[in-house]
Amino acid sequence: MSHSIYFNFIIKSDKASVYYAVSHPDHLVNWWPLKCSGIPKVGETYNFNFTDEYDWYAKVVSCEQDDHIHFKMTKSDDDWDPTTFGFKLKEKENGTCLNFFHKDWPECNNHFKHSSFCWAMLLNGLKNYLEKGVIIPFEDRS
Template identity: 75%
Template sequence: MSHSIYFNFMINADKFSVYRAVTEPEHLVNWWPLKCSGIPNEGEEYNFNFTDKYNWYAEVKSAKQWHHIHYKMTKSDDDWNPTTFGFDLEEKNNGIYLHFFHKDWPECNTHFKHSSFCWAMLLKGLKDYLEKGTIVPFEDRE
């Protein structure tokens, strides 16, 4: 049995801004990793660097411009390695209803629970980045 994290919420922004914020390294670093590289095309590799110790990689499993991107972890830690996470964008009420998932966790352990909390905080940071232009300094992100 695997475990999953799901969040659905509204972002008052257009699909172009939201898609860029979850796919383009120059935007991702404003709300998630310290450093980032990658191209949002299927089969491409992303590097999500949080520290030298947490220098992780993922492959783009699926991407459709302005619609969705799904990442499969390839080099991280034992809990994250089997997982896939992604962002599906739905236009709704002059904004974007963002469907986030992070699935295939092997255990409902402390790391899973901590990551669920961190994603909630980080996704609030994504929302604030897109709606208010707020950038939380990396060292202050959960």
């Protein structure tokens, strides 16, 4: 049995801006990793660097501009390696609905629970980044 994290929420922004913020390294670093590289194209590899110890990689397994991007972890830690996470966007009257998932966690352990909490905080940071231009310094993201 695997475990999953899901969040759905509205961001008062257009789909193109939200897609950019979840798929382009120059925007990802404003709300998630310290450093990032990658191209939003199936088969491409992203580097999500948080520290020297947490220098992780993922492959783009599905993407369509302004619609969705899904990543399969390829080099991280034992809990994250089997997982896939992604963002699906739907245009709404009051903004863009972001449907987030992070699935295939092998255990419902402390790391899963901590990551679930962190995703909630980080995704709130993404919302504030897009709606208000707020960039939380990396050392304050947790």
